[in-house]
Amino acid sequence: MNETELKALSRDWPGVASAVKWDDDLCFTVAGKMFAVYCLHGPHRGRISFKVDAERFLELTDQPGIVPAAYMARAFWVSIAEPDRFARAKIAEFVRRSYELVRAGLSKRLQAGLDAAQAANSKS
Structure with missing residues (x-):
């Protein structure tokens, strides 16, 4: 799985953003909390890390x-x-579970906001 596939996989999950950090890593976050990291360069290129x-x-x-x-x-x-x-499919399953674990650690208020945003997006 590459960075494009990871972006496509998580694109519709509520609250997800991605950005390059530390010059080499594409970090995926939910409400600012990391749930997956994809190494873009160097000896660990292609390595995927997650909770x-x-x-x-x-x-x-x-x-x-x-x-x-x-x-x-x-x-x-x-x-x-x-x-x-x-x-x-197995990597996608791991990344989705990581997203769920990190999201579950957010405050109830933040989780409710993500749910409301998803509901609003699905209606439009």
């Missing part, structure tokens, strides 16, 4: 091709070091 359920962290990092994310592992983030090992 996972705490109870799945060890299970996932035991799989070939998935490692704890640098600087973010303590917050239960993993990196798919070898994206070609995984089907696009």
Whole structure:
């Protein structure tokens, strides 16, 4: 999965934005909180990092091709070091779950605002 596919995947999710940070990483956020990072340049080009359920962290990092994310592992983030090992649908599932986890951590007020914005967009 590349950056264009990630943008297309998350484009219609409420509150999602993306921007390049740290010169090399395309960061996807919901209401300003990161839920996925795609490395654009350098030795880790193509690597995708995202948040996972705490109870799945060890299970996932035991799989070939998935490692704890640098600087973010303590917050239960993993990196798919070898994206070609995984089907696009599986990566999409991981990224969607990350979005849901981060969104669930937002205040109820922010979540309600995202829901209202989505409802308004779907009516137009």
